[in-house]
Amino acid sequence: QAINAAPGLEFALTERAFLQWGYGFNRVTYQDPQYNDYSTHRTNMTLNYLLKNAKTTLTATILGRYTEYPSIGNFYRNIGLYAGLEHKFSEDWSLALSGGANFNWFSSQTAVLDFAFFPDFIQVRQAQEDTFTVSPFFQVASNHRWPRTNLTFGYSIDQSPSAEGTIRQFHRGHAGISRDLTEKLKAGLRGSLYYSTSTSPGSEDENLVF
Numbered sequence: 001q002a003i004n005a006a007p008g009l010e011f012a013l014t015e016r017a018f019l020q021w022g023y024g025f026n027r028v029t030y031q032d033p034q035y036n037d038y039s040t041h042r043t044n045m046t047l048n049y050l051l052k053n054a055k056t057t058l059t060a061t062i063l064g065r066y067t068e069y070p071s072i073g074n075f076y077r078n079i080g081l082y083a084g085l086e087h088k089f090s091e092d093w094s095l096a097l098s099g100g101a102n103f104n105w106f107s108s109q110t111a112v113l114d115f116a117f118f119p120d121f122i123q124v125r126q127a128q129e130d131t132f133t134v135s136p137f138f139q140v141a142s143n144h145r146w147p148r149t150n151l152t153f154g155y156s157i158d159q160s161p162s163a164e165g166t167i168r169q170f171h172r173g174h175a176g177i178s179r180d181l182t183e184k185l186k187a188g189l190r191g192s193l194y195y196s197t198s199t200s201p202g203s204e205d206e207n208l209v210f
Contacts, residue, residue, distance in 0.1 A: 003027045016050040028163070035163035036074075040067045044080075057086045059098060067161045073128075074165050077105040082137055092145040099138045102159060106131050106167060135159060135169055148180040162198070168207075170196035 008022035024042040044063040051058065063080035084098025107130050141154035153175040162168045171194075178188030194209040 001029050018048040018050075020046040020048065022046075030163060036069045036071055036165040038067055038069045038161050038163075038165075040065060040161060042066075055088045059084045059086070061098070061100070067167070069161075069165045072108075072165050074106075074108045076107070076161065076167050078159070079103045080137055084139070093143070095140070095142045097140045099136070102135045102137055104133045104135060104159075104167065106133070108165070150178045152176045160196075162196075164198070164205075166198045168196040168198050170194060 004024070004026050006022065006024040008020065010021075011019045013019055022042075022044050025040070026042075027037075027039040029037045042063065042065045044061055046059055046061040049058045050056070059082075061080070061082040061084075063078075063082070065076075065078040065080070067076040067078075069075065080100060080102045082098050082100030084096065086094065086096040088094045107128055137158055139154070139156040139158070142152070144151045153173075155171075155173045157169070157171055159167055159169050172192060174190070174192035176188060176190035178186055180186050191210070194207070196207045198205055
């Protein structure tokens, strides 16, 4: 089961500058005990500035995320700094491009051997392991429309929490095409390729989904 909420606001600072603020909450729970419930809080602020050509918009974004796995004691904090642009080549063709870096702090519980009572016995206890990493963010998306056909495609690199209690770095490519058959009927086809790897300590698994 998943619960999502994502309110947001937009402010017009000037005729060319717009400030956007958003907050997102996501909570996921599983019936199967092999998966770990988690909740994520996210907030982001983006400044958009339209250039004088009225076709290109520059963007700057700061993002903060906090993910918690209460059942296993893991939690993850992230600050993202991104910059990008969106350009309209024509009324029917646009391209959006952005990139930056994610600064990540991940705390996980790990089993360690305690030799305080050696040689009588060795004790196994839980300890918190803290790691810091920097990972890339990149996103490109385009939309082109003809009189009766619309084409969209994109590619992104980012990260997201997983049911294993880890943070996964993913690559995702997607494309879709739709066509107006009549004034009231439309047909389309969409596809995506999703590849992810775990960036958390002690986990090196990979996933590929088409």
